[in-house]
Amino acid sequence: MAIEVLVPPLGQTVDTVTLVTWYHDEGDEVSKGSPLFAIETDKATLDVEAPASGILRQLAAQPGEEVRVLSAVAFISEPGETVIISALSPDLVESLPSDASSPAPASQREEDGDGKGRRLFISPRARRLAEGHNVPLTALPASGPEGAVVERDVRAYLEAEGAAPVVAAGSSITPVARRMAEEGGLDWRRLTGSGPGGRVTREDVRRALEVAPSAGETVPVAGEVNEVAETVPLRSVRAVIAERMARSVTDTARVTLTAQADATALVALRQRLAQDEVRVSYNDLFMYILGRALREHPQLNASLDEDTIKAWRRIHIGLAVDSDRGLLVPVVRDVDSKGLSQLAEETRAVVGRALTGKSSPDELTGGTFTLTNLGMYGIDAFTPIINLPECAILGVGRIARQPVAIGDRVVVRHMVWLSLSFDHRLVDGGPAAYFLQRVVQLVEGPHLLMT
Amino acid sequence: MAQMSVAEALRQAIREEMQRDPRVFCIGEDIGVEGGWGGAFTVTLGLSDEFGHERILDTPISELGLTGVAVGAAMAGLRPIADMQYGDFLFLAMDQLANQAAKMAYMSGGTVKVPMVMRAPVGSTRRGAQHAQSLEAFFTHVPGLKVVAPSTAYDAKGLLKSAVRDDNPVIMFEHKLLYGSKGPRTETGAISATGEVPEEEYLVPIGEGAIRREGSDVTIVGKLLTVYRALGAAEQLAQEGIEAEVIDPRTLVPLDRDLILESVRKTGRLVVVEEDNITGGWAGDIAAMVAEEAFFWLDAPIKRVSAPDTPAPFAPVMEAYYVPSEERVIRAVKSLF
Numbered sequence: 001m002a003i004e005v006l007v008p009p010l011g012q013t014v015d016t017v018t019l020v021t022w023y024h025d026e027g028d029e030v031s032k033g034s035p036l037f038a039i040e041t042d043k044a045t046l047d048v049e050a051p052a053s054g055i056l057r058q059l060a061a062q063p064g065e066e067v068r069v070l071s072a073v074a075f076i077s078e079p080g081e082t083v084i085i086s087a088l089s090p091d092l093v094e095s096l097p098s099d100a101s102s103p104a105p106a107s108q109r110e111e112d113g114d115g116k117g118r119r120l121f122i123s124p125r126a127r128r129l130a131e132g133h134n135v136p137l138t139a140l141p142a143s144g145p146e147g148a149v150v151e152r153d154v155r156a157y158l159e160a161e162g163a164a165p166v167v168a169a170g171s172s173i174t175p176v177a178r179r180m181a182e183e184g185g186l187d188w189r190r191l192t193g194s195g196p197g198g199r200v201t202r203e204d205v206r207r208a209l210e211v212a213p214s215a216g217e218t219v220p221v222a223g224e225v226n227e228v229a230e231t232v233p234l235r236s237v238r239a240v241i242a243e244r245m246a247r248s249v250t251d252t253a254r255v256t257l258t259a260q261a262d263a264t265a266l267v268a269l270r271q272r273l274a275q276d277e278v279r280v281s282y283n284d285l286f287m288y289i290l291g292r293a294l295r296e297h298p299q300l301n302a303s304l305d306e307d308t309i310k311a312w313r314r315i316h317i318g319l320a321v322d323s324d325r326g327l328l329v330p331v332v333r334d335v336d337s338k339g340l341s342q343l344a345e346e347t348r349a350v351v352g353r354a355l356t357g358k359s360s361p362d363e364l365t366g367g368t369f370t371l372t373n374l375g376m377y378g379i380d381a382f383t384p385i386i387n388l389p390e391c392a393i394l395g396v397g398r399i400a401r402q403p404v405a406i407g408d409r410v411v412v413r414h415m416v417w418l419s420l421s422f423d424h425r426l427v428d429g430g431p432a433a434y435f436l437q438r439v440v441q442l443v444e445g446p447h448l449l450m451t
Numbered sequence: 452m453a454q455m456s457v458a459e460a461l462r463q464a465i466r467e468e469m470q471r472d473p474r475v476f477c478i479g480e481d482i483g484v485e486g487g488w489g490g491a492f493t494v495t496l497g498l499s500d501e502f503g504h505e506r507i508l509d510t511p512i513s514e515l516g517l518t519g520v521a522v523g524a525a526m527a528g529l530r531p532i533a534d535m536q537y538g539d540f541l542f543l544a545m546d547q548l549a550n551q552a553a554k555m556a557y558m559s560g561g562t563v564k565v566p567m568v569m570r571a572p573v574g575s576t577r578r579g580a581q582h583a584q585s586l587e588a589f590f591t592h593v594p595g596l597k598v599v600a601p602s603t604a605y606d607a608k609g610l611l612k613s614a615v616r617d618d619n620p621v622i623m624f625e626h627k628l629l630y631g632s633k634g635p636r637t638e639t640g641a642i643s644a645t646g647e648v649p650e651e652e653y654l655v656p657i658g659e660g661a662i663r664r665e666g667s668d669v670t671i672v673g674k675l676l677t678v679y680r681a682l683g684a685a686e687q688l689a690q691e692g693i694e695a696e697v698i699d700p701r702t703l704v705p706l707d708r709d710l711i712l713e714s715v716r717k718t719g720r721l722v723v724v725e726e727d728n729i730t731g732g733w734a735g736d737i738a739a740m741v742a743e744e745a746f747f748w749l750d751a752p753i754k755r756v757s758a759p760d761t762p763a764p765f766a767p768v769m770e771a772y773y774v775p776s777e778e779r780v781i782r783a784v785k786s787l788f
Contacts, residue, residue, distance in 0.1 A: 125719050125750040144751060145786055151719060151750045 003052045004072040010041055016068050017041050019061045028056050030076060037073070052076045122149035129154045132173065173200040176243060179250075184209040202242075207231075238326050248388045253424035256383045256395075257436050261443040263399050263416040269446050273340075283373055284344040286396055287317055289442045291336035291343075292449060294369055297435040301368045303389040304426045318367035318387060319347060321354045329387060330354040331367040375399060381417040391426050394439070395419035416443065455648040456631025460604035461494045461570075463648070464611035465532060469502055472530060475615055476506040478517050479534025483507035491536045492572055492625075493632040518544035518569065522552045522620075525567035530615055538571035538624065539584045552620040553595030566618045568611070574626040574676055574726060575763045575774050576638055583763035583770075585727040587674065590622050591703045591736070597621040597657055598703040602629060602678045604646045606701055609655025617657060624703075626675040642679050660707035662714070666694035669720040669784050672711055672737055674700060677724040677756075677775060684780035693784060703733065711737065712745050719750035720787045724775050729757035751787035756780050 007017060020038040024030050036050040050056075054076040061073045120137055122130070126149050130137055137149070140157055144150030173181070173188050177200055181188040184205070191208055193200035210228055232238070248254075266285060273280055294301045294315050302311040315336045318329035330350035335343065353359045370387040375398035384395040397417035404413050418439060422432040442448055455463065469475045481487050482495040483504055489496025499507040510517040514535060521533040535541055541548070552565045575583035590598050597619050601607040607625070614621035629644040630636075663678060664685050671681040678699045685695035696714050700707055715721050721741055723734035734755035742753060756775045764770050 123719075123750040124747045128747050145788065148751075 002057065002075040002077040003054070005036065005048075005051060005056075005074040005076060007039060007067050007069050007071055007073055008046075008048060009069050010039075010046070014041055014069055016066045019063060019065050019067050019073065020045060021063045022059060023047075024056050026056055026059050030054065030056050039067070050076060054078050120149070121147055123151065126151045126154045130157075133158055173205075174202060176246060177202045177205045179246070180205045180209065202239075241327055244388065245385050248385050251388065252386050254383075254386060254421050255424050255429065255432070256419055256421045257429075257433055258381045258417060258419050259436050259440050261416050261418055261440040262404065262413050263443055264414045266443055266446050267399060267414045278341060278344075280340055280344040281347070282375070282396070282399065283319060283371065284340060284347055285446070286371055286373070286394070286443075287319070287332065287335055287343050287347065288340050288449065289439060289446075290317055290369060290371060290394060291315055291338075293435060293438045293442060295336045296438060297431065299427055299431050300392045300422065300435045302391050302426060303368070304391065304423065305389065309426045312368045315369065316367045318370040319351060320370060320372035321351050323355050323357070325357060328354045328359065328364060329367065329370060330359055330363050331365065333366070369393070371396065375416070381419045384419060384421045386421055386423055392420060392422040392432065392435075395421070418443070452647045452649055454645055455604045455608070456633075456643075456645045457601070457604045457607045457625065458493050458630040458632045460608035460648050461611055461625070462489075462496065462498065464608040464615075465495065465498060466501065467652070468530075468532075468612055468615045469498075469506060472615075474528065475530045475532065476502075476508060476524075477532045477534060478508040478510060478521055478524075480510055480512055480517070480536050482534050483509050488636055490534055491636075492627065492630045493636050494570075494625075494630070495534070514540045514543035515547060518547040519551075521567045521569070522547050522555075522565055525552070525565045525620070526555065526563055530566050530568075532568045532570060532611075532615060535569060535571040537582050538573040538586055539581050541569075541571055541586060541589075544569075545589075548590070548596065548620070548622070549593045553593045555595075556619070557595055564618045565620045566615075568614045568621050568623060570611075570623045570625060572625050572627045572630075574628055575770055576627045576640070577765070577767055577770060579765045580762035585624075585675070585725070587624050587703055588727055588731065588733045588736075591733060595620070596704065598624070599657060599701065600624045600674045600703055601655075601701060602626070602675050602699055603644050604631070604648050606655050606661075607644075608648055609653055610657065610701065613654045613657050616654075621657070624675065628676055642676065644679075655701065658702050658705045658707060660698055660700040660702065660710040662696060662710070663699050664695065664697040666696035666718065668693045668695065668718055669722060669787060670696045670698060670711070670714040670718045671722045671724060671780065671784070672698045672700065673724040674703065674733070675726070677726055680775055680777050680780055681724050683777040684784065687777065687781055688784055693788070695784060706737075706740075708740060708744070711741065715741050715745045716748040719748055720784075721749070721753045722756060722780065722783045722787070723753070724756040724780055725758075726774055727757055728760045729755055730760050732757055754783040754787060756783045 010017060017039040020040045022037045023035050030036060030050045030053065032051065032053045033049050035047040038045055038047050055078070057075045057077050059074050061067045067073055121142065122137060123144060127137070129151060130140065135154060135157060140149045140153050142149045143153050173193070178188060180202060186205065186208055188200050188205060191200050191204050194204050270280060270282065270285060298311050301315055302309055314334055316331050316333045317335045318331040321328050321330060330353065332343065332346050332350060338346070350359065350363055353363065367387065367390060369390055370393040372384050372393060373396040374382060375396055378398055380397040382395050382397070384393045386393050395418070397419070399414050399416045401412050402415040403410050404415060418436065420432060420436045465477060477495060477498065479490060482490045483499030489498065495507060518533055521531040524531045535544070548569065552567060555563045555565050573585040573587070587598060587600060590596055597617060599610045599614060599621060601610045601623070611623060614623055628638050628641045630638065631641065631643060631645050632638070664682060666685065671685065673681040678697065681697045685697055688695050696718055698711055698714055700711070721738070723737045725732055725734045727733060734757050738753040738755060756779050758773050758775065761773070764773050
C-alpha cells in the first residue's frame with residue numbers, strides 16, 4: 001500500500017507553503033526519516049522527512065510551487081507497486097504536470113491482464129464506419145448500450161476532427177479490397193461498390209486499378225491507356241487462393257532457406273524399387289522423408305493460433321497439385337505411420353481426385369505441413385508461400401545432373417534444390433535450418449530411413 | 452369504397468371467390484348452422500343462406516377429419532377454405548397439414564396439388580391456455596406451406612383472395628382481437644382494424660410486406676396484433692425523439708426479407724414483437740436472418756419482445772402481463788440506444 005507524503009502543518013495560520021526543492025528524484029529509494037524535500041514559509045525553511053522507506057513516486061509539485069498544507073505531494077511505494085493517480089487529493093490533481101510520470105488511464109488499460117488490453121465493445125456498424133475512415137478505435141467514446149461504441153460516437157469524433165463529410169454508413173469495402181486499393185494508391189471511397197449494400201469488392205477495385213495508374217507513375221497521355229484483353233472474375237478456387245496467398249504473405253514472417261542436396265542415392269533407390277515392381281514417385285519419397293524429419297522436429301509441425309503455438313501430434317502433409325481449377329492441396333494423413341508403398345497409393349488416390357475435381361472437402365484441409373514440387377517445370381529454388389495455418393512448406397526443385405566437387409574432384413551427381421519457407425513468428429532460423437539439414441541428410445542417405 | 456371490419460372483409464372475400472369459382476367451398480365447425488353466428492367469429496355469417504349447406508359445409512367436432520376432407524377435396528380439384536374454430540385446435544390436424552398437404556406436391560413431383568386454405572384465429576383473449584395460442588411458428592417451420600397473417604381489413608380481403616387462387620396450401624392466421632365483430636361476438640380489448648376496403652376486385656400478393664410507419668432510428672417488426680402494439684409504441688417514442696419504422700410482413704412464408712433487411716440497413720436497430728412464447732419462436736428466426744444478412748449494419752443487439760415461456764394465463768391481470776404490451780416494446784427500443 002503506497003504511503004502519502006504530506007506537507008506538514010506549520011502553525012495555525014499557515015495554509016500554503018512553497019516547496020523549495022526535492023532531495024530525491026522520482027524512482028529513488030528513500031529511507032524513513034531521511035530528508036525528502038524542503039518547504040518554505042515567509043518565516044523559515046524546513047526539511048521534511050520521508051514518512052516511510054520505499055520508492056519515491058509521483059512527485060506532484062515542482063520546486064517553487066505553492067502547495068497546501070496537509071496535501072499529498074508524493075507517494076512512497078514498495079518496489080513493484082503501481083500507484084493509482086486518483087488516490088491523490090483533488091487539490092493536487094490540477095497541479096500535476098501534464099507529462100506526469102503517472103501512467104495515463106489508457107496505457108494503464110493496455111497493461112492489464114496479459115498486456116493485450118481490454119476487450120473493445122463496438123457495434124459492427126460503428127466499427128465499419130470507423131475503419132472506413134481510419135479512426136483509431138480506442139480513441140472513441142462509448143455511449144451505446146452496454147458501454148459499446150456506436151455509430152453516433154464515430155460520427156461525433158469525425159465531425160470534431162473536422163474530417164471530410166462523413167461517408168454514409170451504408171458504404172463499405174471488404175478488407176482485401178481495401179488493401180488492394182491502398183497498395184494501388186486508389187481512393188476507394190470514390191468507387192461504386194457492386195457488393196451487397198453497395199459494398200466495394202475486390203472486383204471493383206481490380207477493375208478500377210486497371211484503368212487508373214498506380215501511385216507514383218505518371219499519368220499516361222490520353223490515348224495510351226491499355227485495354228483489358230480478358231477479364232476473369234475471381235471466383236471459387238481462384239478467389240480462395242487469392243485470399244489465402246495474400247493473407248499468408250501479410251500475416252507470416254516468411255523466411256526461405258535453400259539448400260542443395262545430392263539426390264544420387266535417392267534416384268538409385270527409386271530405380272531399385274522400380275526393378276522390384278514397387279513404383280513410387282519422388283513426391284512419395286519426399287513425403288516419407290518429411291514424415292520422419294517432422295517427427296524428429298515437431299516445431300516445424302505446428303501452427304500459431306493468435307497467441308498460442310500448437311504443436312500437432314499427428315503429421316498430415318499436403319501436396320500442392322496444379323489442377324484445371326487452380327492450385328489444390330490434397331492432404332495425406334499420418335504420413336509418418338505409413339510405409340512407402342502405402343503412401344504412394346494414397347497420394348496417387350488423393351491427387352487423382354484433386355485433378356478430376358472429386359476431392360472431398362476433408363481431403364483438402366487439416367494439413368500440418370505442405371510439400372510443393374516444381375521440378376517438372378525445370379525450377380530449381382523458389383520461395384513458396386506458407387499454407388496457413390501451417391508454419392512451414394518445403395519446395396522441391398528439379399533433380400538434375402550437375403557437376404559438383406567431392407573432395408578435390410569434380411563429379412557429376414544428381415542434385416536437387418530444396419527451399420524451406422518457414423514462419424519466423426514461431427520458428428527460429430536455427431531450428432528451421434536443423435530441420436532442413438536433416439531433410440538433406442535423408443535425401444542424400446535414404447538408407448538412414450531404416451534406422 | 453366501404454368501411455369494413457376484418458370479419459366483414461374476410462366474408463366479402465369468401466363471397467367473391469365462391470361467386471367467381473364454383474370449385475370454392477367452405478368447411479368447418481358451426482360455420483353455416485341455422486341461427487348461428489357464422490363461425491365463432493362471424494366470418495361466415497349469412498353465407499349458408501347465399502350458397503347453401505353443400506358449399507358452406509358444417510362438420511362434427513373433428514379437426515383432423517375436416518382438414519383431411521379439405522386436403523382430399525383439394526387434391527381432387529376443388530378449392531376448399533377450411534375453418535379451424537380456434538387456432539389451438541390445429542394441433543389435432545397436424546398430420547393432414549404438415550405431412551399431407553405440405554408435402555404432396557413435392558413428393559408427387561408437382562403432379563398433385565393441394566390448393567386449400569386453412570383459416571385459423573389466434574391470440575390470447577381471456578379464454579385460457581388452450582384457446583389462446585399464437586402458433587404461426589409451428590407452420591412457418593413446415594416447408595410446403597404458405598403462411599399469411601393479415602392485420603388490416605384491406606389485407607384480409609386481398610390476402611384471402613390470393614390464398615384461394617394460390618395452388619399451394621395456405622394457412623391464414625387471423626387475430627381474434629382484430630376481427631371487429633359487433634354485437635354478441637364483440638371481443639373485450641378488441642382493436643379496430645376497420646378500414647377502407649375497395650368494392651372492386653383487388654388482390655394483395657402473397658410474399659409482400661408493408662411499411663406501416665416510416666422511421667430512421669429503429670425497425671420494429673410485428674405480426675397481427677403486435678403490429679398495433681408497435682405502432683402505439685412508435686407514437687410514444689416519437690415524442691422522445693426516436694422515430695421507429697414499423698414493418699408488417701403480412702405474409703410470414705414466403706417472407707419479404709428484403710423489406711426488413713433494407714429497413715435495418717437504414718436504421719441499424721431491430722426489435723421483433725410477437726404474441727408467442729419466446730423460445731423457438733418466429734422472432735428468433737427473423738433475428739437470426741437479420742444477424743446473418745445485415746450484421747455489419749447493426750448498431751445494437753437485436754431484441755425480441757415475446758411472451759414468456761409459459762402457457763397463456765387465464766386471469767386477466769396475468770394475461771396482460773403475458774401478452775407483449777406497448778410499454779415492453781418501448782423499453783426494448785430504448786435499451787438499444
